[in-house]
Amino acid sequence: MxxxxxxxxxxxxxxxxxxxxxxxxxxxxxxxxxxxxxxxxxxxxxxxxxxxxxxxxxxxxxxxxxxxxxxxxxxxxxxxxxxxxxRDTRLSGQLRVTCSETLGLKVLTPLIRSFRDRHPGIVVELSVDNRQVDMARREADVAIRATRPAEGDLFGRKIADIHWGFFAARDYLARRSRPKILSALGGHDLIGWADNAPQTKAGAFLQRQVPRATFGFRANGFVSQYAAARAGLGIALLPIYLAAEDGELVPVLGRVADLVTEMWIVTHRSLKDTARVRTFMDDVGNGVKREIARLSR
Missing domain, CATH: 1.10.10.10 (Winged helix-like DNA-binding domain superfamily/Winged helix DNA-binding domain)
Incomplete structure (x- = not known):
């Protein structure tokens, strides 16, 4: 049959x-x-x-x-x-891109707008997804993600080091004493990770450094934690680029020296010479690099 x-x-x-x-x-x-x-x-x-x-x-x-x-x-x-x-040499067609929710919220969308202004024939389909998608199955043509690619069939480059810091709303700090050292966070309401959330380096750092902290709010994503910090629910550990330039949030304790993660832009090796993929990785990848550096100063 x-x-x-x-x-x-x-x-x-x-x-x-x-x-x-x-x-x-x-x-x-x-x-x-x-x-x-x-x-x-x-x-x-x-x-x-x-x-x-x-x-x-x-x-x-x-x-x-x-x-x-x-x-x-x-x-x-x-x-x-x-x-x-x-083998496609045209700067046209569909381009599937995936990134984390924080990058999509703060950095990537304006860069895609500029990219589309320069290349209107390329239709960008953005999937905001914190999981690591399967590039071999064409779940995405380009991924911007927080981990170095371990798969041998992927091609990419590191575009940024991500620095982290603690942030709280002005009204929260007005109600509570401002912590001066990391161990003092144990006396504050912290914003942490939900039990069903994927493990992150930031979450592991928080549990390791402040094991007896009081978590007054938990969420399974950084955007939700960012929103909770702005609402005065406690102190959140966030990527600095996400909280930068937000007048509602105040940095607490400065940059965390012991926590630095990476951001990579990757594609499948067989797609790296496709015109729209190569151009996006160069133009938007460099744009992300500049914006992350500017916001993390």
Missing amino acids: TFAWDDLRFVLAIGRSGNLAAAATALSVNHSTMFRRLNAIEASIGAKLFERLATGYRPTEAGQRLIEAAERMETEALALDRDLTG
Whole structure:
């Protein structure tokens, strides 16, 4: 029997997510469409591909073989797509970019506006996402992220060192004594990380340096912590570029000498010579470097 890629795509989505609802979301179809397509595929081959369990859909032996075949086909299709895109010399087309919420809020959007003014044929699609996306699967063409790329198929460069500091609202400091040393933070309301938040170097530093601090507010992202600090909920450890030039916030204790993180701009190695990717990485990457340096002085 010959399988259409579209059928295999449905099987792969269910295999990856383990349930129809998440698979439907991944493929931008509704739940009933997923249900009908799976039943039709199983009927056409005369075999069950998934066991329907209370906990989700578990692939049968036949289903697992199809999932593995679909993964191989997807890998080849993505490699071909990257290869063809990598030969593109036009300064036009779609460019998918991902960055953290803090960078998107404070720095990147104005730089993208300037980039679009110079290159109106390039349509930038920005995904603000704190997770590390899969560049090999073309979840993004360019990523600006806080970690040095460990994957061998990525190409990029460090564009900034990120410096950190404690910040609080003026009215909070008017109500409470201003801490003069790091250990004095234990007597203050601190803004920390929610239990389900991803681990960050800043969060680990906070727990290590102020282990008995009172956390009056917790959130799973820096933008929420920044907003909480502005609202007077406590003292927050933030990237300096995020809090800089904000008249509502006051730096406390100065720059944290023992906490410096990095910012990298990366792409898949096969896309590095694509005109729109190369131009964005040069123009916007250099712009981010300048803005971070200016705001961190």
